[in-house]
Amino acid sequence: MSSTFDTVATIIAETCDIPRDTIAPESHAIDDLGIDSLDFLDIAFAIDKAFGIKLPLEQWTQEVNDGKATTEQYFVLKNLCARIDDLIAAKAR
């Protein structure tokens, strides 16, 4: 988790020009860091490349739109990193 967070935080800092020290595991990418959907595409591209996975953004968006999930479940960074770890583990199986 910690190395995943470090990688994700560095990606966000570099992609969105956000000071690295303001990015915490509890940060909400949208509400706290102000990342918009277009910037999040760049972040997703970098995360996909860095970890060799495919973040299921369409599925997550649909779940949020349908009221089946909250944005916190996917876009609070510690939760995002946990899901990245799950995707990495699923890929390894």
Next chain:
Amino acid sequence: MRIEYFQLVDRIIDLNLNDLTIRVEANVPATSTIFEGHFPGQPLMPGVLLIESMAQASGWLVIARTRFEKMPFLAGVKKAKLRTFVTPGQALVVSAKLIHEGSGFAVTEAEIAADGKPICDAEITFRVVDFPEGEFLDNMKAVARQISLPAEAMAHG
């Protein structure tokens, strides 16, 4: 090239759905109202239309890859370099490679050459959404046939 209609791709030269690459012809017309203003006495193909040409070639690649299930919309252009002028009447070859298929987005690397010499290149990001049905789909399929999109890429559903 029907430049005023933003139909910039004339013909698909080759499409490789294994390598995820495409090459297309884009022939700049000898005359156009666009050249009357850009620029008087020195007509030049606008750089934004060169970028649009790379986006359209990339777009046909994504459409072919998804067999008209998904429609890409231009979302971002990075590392764009316009290396030399393009003038009326030039024959361009636009190439693109799909370098990433994300969830709801795609990224390509594209370039344009004329007489084998590099004209411009860029990394292009698209939002990729379910293909709009109806008139939009019908029109896109008509254009696809005009530009010789291979039949293997035309199946829908």
